[in-house]
Amino acid sequence: MADAAPFLEITNLTAGYKRGLPIVQDLSLQVAGGEVVTVIGPNGAGKSTVLKAIAGLIVIEGGTIRLSGSDIVCTAPDRLGQFDLSYVPQTANIFTTLTVAQNLALAARRCRTAPQERIAAMQELFPDLSDHRNIRGGGLSGGQRQMLAIAMAMIAEPRIILMDEPTAGLSPKASQDVLKVVRSIAEDGVSVLLVEQNARLALGISDRAYILADGRNQLDGSARDILNDPAVAEIYLGGRRKGAA
Ligand SMILES: Nc1ncnc2c1ncn2[C@@H]1O[C@H](COP(=O)(O)OP(=O)(O)OP(=O)(O)O)[C@@H](O)[C@H]1O
Ligand SMILES: [Mg+2]
Structure with missing residues (x-):
């Protein structure tokens, strides 16, 4: 609301x-x-x-x-x-040579507390990402890439x-x-x-x-x-x- x-x-x-x-x-x-x-x-x-x-x-x-x-x-x-505040640009919003897990770990460096818990929370919110955690960003579908970019933006709990x-x-x-x-x-x-x-x-x-x-x-x-x-x-x-x- x-x-x-x-x-x-x-x-x-x-x-x-x-x-x-x-x-x-x-x-x-x-x-x-x-x-x-x-x-x-x-x-x-x-x-x-x-x-x-x-x-x-x-x-x-x-x-x-x-x-x-x-x-x-x-x-x-x-x-x-x-x-x-988090910003998800239209392109180049994930690292294509890193895996999903590595992308999330990099984004989690901005977390103020408990980065591992935030990574787990994002994997729960985006189960498809969890299933593809060892796939490189460049190997994801367009929709999965956008989900990863959104998860990376969400990880630090922006408002x-x-x-x-x-x-x-x-x-x-x-x-x-x-x-x-x-x-x-x-x-x-x-x-x-x-x-x-x-x-x-x-x-x-x-x-x-x-x-x-x-x-x-x-x-x-x-x-x-x-x-x-x-x-x-x-x-x-x-x-x-x-x-x-
Ligand atoms: N890096 C830049 N340097 C100079 N001018 C730019 C730059 N990026 C965009 N512009 C100019 O700013 C204007 C607005 O561009 P902008 O990208 O904000 O439009 P948009 O509404 O997002 O368009 P689109 O729907 O195509 O994404 C355009 O005239 C564009 O040529
Ligand atoms: Mg535009």
Whole structure:
């Protein structure tokens, strides 16, 4: 159940890859505790750039990014764990030459307490990973890789996870499985800020959504309202659903 107070609060963010050339402009966005919030929008809209800004990877020219009330702008990416934040980038999110067990052990180095217990907890949460513990990351299916990346992000018990297109390149079944896991993470009280191209599927497991275009807020609202708005569906969700009135 979502907690009404915003855990992540972005206000009037302007950020980009080069000073003076902002990609994201005047963007505001909030994620409450235990909420799944999806960011959708056309290619090049700036969705991944928003996540990189929160993760401390690019130049912030204006605005604030608060986690639990603390401003994290200017925090080095490797120190964001102290604010209970994990980031799962779209690619290169696991070590392909290491086994599943080695990937989890590396991620567990960020655990504050009892890394072995956290590894065991992740193997329980993702039984398929446990079955493949001695397989190298490069030998996993796309869905298993994403599950491993999510497990590595979850291991240090974050309060919020940023995920960039976890279903990219996956089959419809694997996409559904990954998004089911995302929903279950939120049910346990962890907030998720999700970027997805697979907009309908993502909205189906989200509480709220933001639509971005040209690096700016276009629209936001409950995921259900956005899914059911015919004008939004026409412009941003690839037309009406088959069989919809
Ligand atoms: N490393 C970079 N250096 C300079 N510009 C970049 C860089 N990465 C992205 N951009 C530019 O920033 C803009 C937004 O890109 P971004 O990757 O955030 O879009 P997106 O909404 O995630 O798109 P997609 O749906 O294709 O993933 C684009 O114009 C892109 O060319
Ligand atoms: Mg992107």
